[in-house]
Amino acid sequence: MNITDMGDRILAGDRRALARAITLVESGRADHREQATELLEYLRPCGRQGLRIGLSGTPGVGKSTFIESFGMMLTALGLRVAVLAVDPSSARSGGSILGDKTRMERLSRDPMAFIRPSPSQSHLGGVARRTREAVALCEASGFDIILIETVGVGQSETVVAEMSDLFILLMAPAGGDELQGVKRGIMEIADIILVNKADGDLKPVATRTQADYAGALRLLRKRPQDPEGFPKAMCVSALEENGLQTAWDEMQTLSGWRREQGFFDQRRADQARYWFEEEVRQTLLAQLTAPGPLRDKMQALGTEVAAGETTPSLAAQEMLKTLGLSDG
Ligand SMILES: Nc1nc2c(ncn2[C@@H]2O[C@H](COP(=O)(O)OP(=O)(O)OP(=O)(O)O)[C@@H](O)[C@H]2O)c(=O)[nH]1
Numbered sequence: 001m002n003i004t005d006m007g008d009r010i011l012a013g014d015r016r017a018l019a020r021a022i023t024l025v026e027s028g029r030a031d032h033r034e035q036a037t038e039l040l041e042y043l044r045p046c047g048r049q050g051l052r053i054g055l056s057g058t059p060g061v062g063k064s065t066f067i068e069s070f071g072m073m074l075t076a077l078g079l080r081v082a083v084l085a086v087d088p089s090s091a092r093s094g095g096s097i098l099g100d101k102t103r104m105e106r107l108s109r110d111p112m113a114f115i116r117p118s119p120s121q122s123h124l125g126g127v128a129r130r131t132r133e134a135v136a137l138c139e140a141s142g143f144d145i146i147l148i149e150t151v152g153v154g155q156s157e158t159v160v161a162e163m164s165d166l167f168i169l170l171m172a173p174a175g176g177d178e179l180q181g182v183k184r185g186i187m188e189i190a191d192i193i194l195v196n197k198a199d200g201d202l203k204p205v206a207t208r209t210q211a212d213y214a215g216a217l218r219l220l221r222k223r224p225q226d227p228e229g230f231p232k233a234m235c236v237s238a239l240e241e242n243g244l245q246t247a248w249d250e251m252q253t254l255s256g257w258r259r260e261q262g263f264f265d266q267r268r269a270d271q272a273r274y275w276f277e278e279e280v281r282q283t284l285l286a287q288l289t290a291p292g293p294l295r296d297k298m299q300a301l302g303t304e305v306a307a308g309e310t311t312p313s314l315a316a317q318e319m320l321k322t323l324g325l326s327d328g
């Protein structure tokens, strides 16, 4: 299929074309990269925007269950929902969502939904780019909501937050000790904390946990991009489908306010700049570490520095000169 054809089909909402295009952006082959770039450029002027919702939480907290019931609620409202994932580790074999298809059985059969397992392996930087491009493809294809899931085990939350309009943290009901274990940095990027499993025996614990998080959020520095009352913590039950409508209402309130105040577009602009800079950094770094004359030069200079034959600064200057750069 030629690129213009593929682009037109995506714009027309053809799911198979979308799936093929995502495969294209996931490919590492140079000719595929070129085609992917061409395709994304072809689609860019369409200007379609979805709401990008990042979702993170530790293994077992209920992300898949939540996406299934939240996604079903959204499609019932007439919204088209795409689900993508950023999987920080290849440890979970074969992509998380695919193994989860049973948990998202209804959603994966819903014609209003599109579920894409995370691209396997590779470093987080590569996965980040491919996911961003997949987001762009889903938007061009007319999806209203793009859910981007990640397991909360480290850096991947930041990666997902940097490509989301709203960042949702799913938490388990827990005692005070565990609450302390939540990294401050993660709390600081959360827009809404949802304490899941607020049902059955866990309900009282969930309510206390929610109050604890609400208290912790109030202690954080006020962010300009938040209206009164945000970020906030709420209880939900993904299993019993409780609190999902309220959570959606809050997400709309927040994104609506940010749109009106200009923070929504500002955030996307900042994110675009961030990813541009990140890509330059990563590409430079990749050139320095991939086998070749640049890496050889790095190693040779490193050996000289280690042997005391030159200083780190002088060697760095020489390396930058080799790259056609200088530190001024
Ligand atoms: N009681 C209760 N259990 C839930 C709820 N949501 C999920 N669970 C259960 O928690 C377990 C883990 O749920 P998942 O949805 O697979 O969690 P996950 O975050 O996707 O887990 P990973 O994919 O391993 O990171 C399952 O046994 C679910 O049935 C809930 O709202 N209430």
Ligand SMILES: [Mg+2]
Pocket (backbone or CB within 6 Å): 063, 064, 065, 096, 100
């Ligand atoms: Mg899961």
